[in-house]
Amino acid sequence: MDRGIIERIREKVLEMREEIIYFEQELVKIPSPNPPGDYQAISKAVADKLKTIGFEISVVGRTPEKANVVGKLNGTIGKPVLIHCAHLDTVPPGVGWTVDPYGAAIKMGKIFGRGAYDAKARIVVYIMAAKAIQETGFHLKGNLIGYYTADEETGGVDGAAYLAQAGHLKGDVAICEGRQDEIWFAESGHVTLRIDVYGEAAHAMYPSLGISAIDKMTDLLAELSKLRRDLKRKKSKIPGLSYSTINVGTIRGGQKANMLADQCSIDVDVRIIPESDVDEIMERIGGILNKLKKGDPQFRADLQVLMRAEPSMSPRNLPIIKSIQKIGGAIMGAEPQPVGLHADSDGKYFRKAGTEAIHWGVGTAKNRGHAADEFIEIEDLLNLTSAHALVAMDFLGFEK
Numbered sequence: 001m002d003r004g005i006i007e008r009i010r011e012k013v014l015e016m017r018e019e020i021i022y023f024e025q026e027l028v029k030i031p032s033p034n035p036p037g038d039y040q041a042i043s044k045a046v047a048d049k050l051k052t053i054g055f056e057i058s059v060v061g062r063t064p065e066k067a068n069v070v071g072k073l074n075g076t077i078g079k080p081v082l083i084h085c086a087h088l089d090t091v092p093p094g095v096g097w098t099v100d101p102y103g104a105a106i107k108m109g110k111i112f113g114r115g116a117y118d119a120k121a122r123i124v125v126y127i128m129a130a131k132a133i134q135e136t137g138f139h140l141k142g143n144l145i146g147y148y149t150a151d152e153e154t155g156g157v158d159g160a161a162y163l164a165q166a167g168h169l170k171g172d173v174a175i176c177e178g179r180q181d182e183i184w185f186a187e188s189g190h191v192t193l194r195i196d197v198y199g200e201a202a203h204a205m206y207p208s209l210g211i212s213a214i215d216k217m218t219d220l221l222a223e224l225s226k227l228r229r230d231l232k233r234k235k236s237k238i239p240g241l242s243y244s245t246i247n248v249g250t251i252r253g254g255q256k257a258n259m260l261a262d263q264c265s266i267d268v269d270v271r272i273i274p275e276s277d278v279d280e281i282m283e284r285i286g287g288i289l290n291k292l293k294k295g296d297p298q299f300r301a302d303l304q305v306l307m308r309a310e311p312s313m314s315p316r317n318l319p320i321i322k323s324i325q326k327i328g329g330a331i332m333g334a335e336p337q338p339v340g341l342h343a344d345s346d347g348k349y350f351r352k353a354g355t356e357a358i359h360w361g362v363g364t365a366k367n368r369g370h371a372a373d374e375f376i377e378i379e380d381l382l383n384l385t386s387a388h389a390l391v392a393m394d395f396l397g398f399e400k
Contacts, residue, residue, distance in 0.1 A: 001394055006330060006386075009393075012136045013128075013386045020128050020381055021111065023049060025104035027120040028113035034089035034153045042088050043067035046123060046148050053131045060166055061150065066158040069148040070168060073130055075140040075396060081171035082395050083145045083355065084126035084388075085346055087152030087159060090115035096372035110375040117367035121376040122177035123148055125362045129389035133398070142396030145171060152346055155307055160346040169353040173320050173395065176347050178359030180332065180384050183321055185358050186238050186313030186340040187347060189272035191282065192306040194265060195220065195289075197299070201255075201262040210260035211298050214253050217264040219299070221248065223288045224268070231281070236273040238313070240339025244272045244281065267306070271342055274311035309344040314356040323394045324360055324387075331387040336360065 013020070030042045046069045047057050055071035069088070093101035093114045101114040126146060133140060147168065149159035163169055178184050197217045202210025224246055231244040246268060253264030270285075272278050285303070292299045316338050329335040338358075347357035362384035368374045 001327065001390060005393070006390060008136050009132055009389050010386045012132045013382055013389070016128060016132060016135070016385075017382060020124060020385060021106075021378060023128065024111050024116070024121060024124045024376065024381060027123060028104040028111065028116050029102055031102050032089050032115065033092040034151060035092070037089060037151055037154070038065040039067045039088045039150050040064060043069050043148070046088065046127070047071070049127055050146065053127065053134060055130075055146065060163060060168070062158050062162055066150045066162070068150050068159055068163055069146070070163070071146040073140065073144040075142045075144070076399060077141040077397070078143055080142040080396060081145060082142060082392055083147060083169070083171040083174035083350070085147040085149060085160070085174055085350070086119045086122035086126060086177035086361070087149045087346065088123075089151055089153050090118065090120075091153055091370050094372060098373055106378075109378050111378060112373060112375045114374055116374050116376045117363045118369035118374070119152070119177040119361070121363055121381060122361040125381060125384045125388050128385045129392060132385060132389045133393060137400060138393065138398045139400070140392065140396045140398050144392060144396065149346060155309075156346050156349065160349040164349045164353045169350050169355055171355045173318065174347070174350040174355050174357040175320075175391075176345060176350070176357055176359045178361040179364050180328070180360070180362050180380065181334070181336050181364050182240070183324055183336050183338045183358050183360050184341040184345075184347070185316050185318070185321065185338050186241070186274055187311065187344050188241065188244075188274065188340070188342045189278045189311040190307070190309045190344040191270040191272070191278065193268040193270065193285070194304045194306055195268065195301055196263060196265045197301045199260060199262050199264070202260045204258040204260060207260060213261040213264040216296070216299050217251070217253065217266065219292055219296070220288065220301070221266075223292065224248065227284060227288065234273070234276060236275055236340065238274065238340040239337070241273050241342055244270070244276050245342070246270050272311055274313050274340070278308070278310055309348055312348040312351045313340070314351060314358060318356060318358065320391070320395050321358060323391055327387055327390045327394065331383050331390070
């Protein structure tokens with residue numbers, strides 16, 4: 001891209017500095033924690049901002065609380081179609097903050113608050129990038145669509161998944177929220193399981209009269225540990241990914257120290273690299289339960305699948321990835337690298353709808369996402385607004 005065009009966009013973004021900061025603060029000051037997941041206030045703020053830029057707006061949701069904002073900026077030709085996607089919800093603030101999590105305080109060139117990085121900064125740079133293009137006097141040839149979604153932090157059932165069911169998420173490429181130093185083009189599968197193991201309560205001084213569910217659970221945990229070690233042997237060839245993982249995240253059981261527990265439950269997080277098969281790993285976990293039941297008549301257990309997402313990926317050589325690397329390098333001094341994500345995201349819904357998806361946004365792992373004192377650097381907000389504007393222009397084409 002012509003160096004003069006790059007400088008014109010950067011100069012315009014610097015002129016918009018105070019507006020960009022104010023919009024980021026405005027969004028941070030609107031609580032949108034999930035749970036409980038009520039996005040009416042923040043969806044209105046996002047929709048109102050999009051309207052001022054000229055986007056056609058619709059608000060789509062299963063309920064008024066689960067409001068997804070869809071904005072469309074028509075190009076002079078109408079194709080190709082580029083999508084921006086970022087989520088409206090945040091995790092709850094939690095404890096340990098040294099500032100008001102909804103105060104949007106500015107200190108040392110940073111804006112602090114829950115969602116300041118994940119993902120309200122991404123909303124800001126996507127929207128303000130479109131404004132920078134227009135105010136510089138350029139007109140996009142292709143269409144730019146923004147999806148600002150509900151409930152990504154809890155799987156996106158009422159967000160991107162609902163939009164897909166309603167016939168949305170159609171385009172050539174979607175840039176979903178992510179970091180500025182990496183381009184995620186692949187994601188692992190993700191399954192959450194709950195396994196309940198049952199016993200029979202008895203007084204602790206008469207253990208022969210009962211069955212300890214906790215003792216039986218230790219047998220299961222030992223078998224899951226063996227499976228975890230076995231899964232490490234199959235390495236992913238995708239940069240950024242290692243191997244499939246199993247993590248027992250919670251365990252609950254028993255009522256008192258002097259009673260044999262009649263029930264013990266675990267919640268298990270399973271992440272599956274794209275080279276592995278979700279069904280195969282699920283069968284192996286089911287096989288562990290069957291083995292324990294066969295070897296011990298007193299072993300009783302049930303398994304529930306609380307959430308399941310398949311691995312998905314887009315081609316690593318997508319032209320937009322090369323565009324992001326070139327423009328990102330020019331703006332930030334270092335090219336973001338295409339890697340895999342050991343998690344699932346809204347990207348899977350786009351790929352299932354036939355739209356290639358990658359993740360690239362603003363910020364890095366240092367921004368304390370999901371932690372106390374989450375922040376975004378103002379310099380990153382400005383630089384990535386410029387970068388996203390230039391990538392949109394490069395992909396969609398533009399005219400004066």
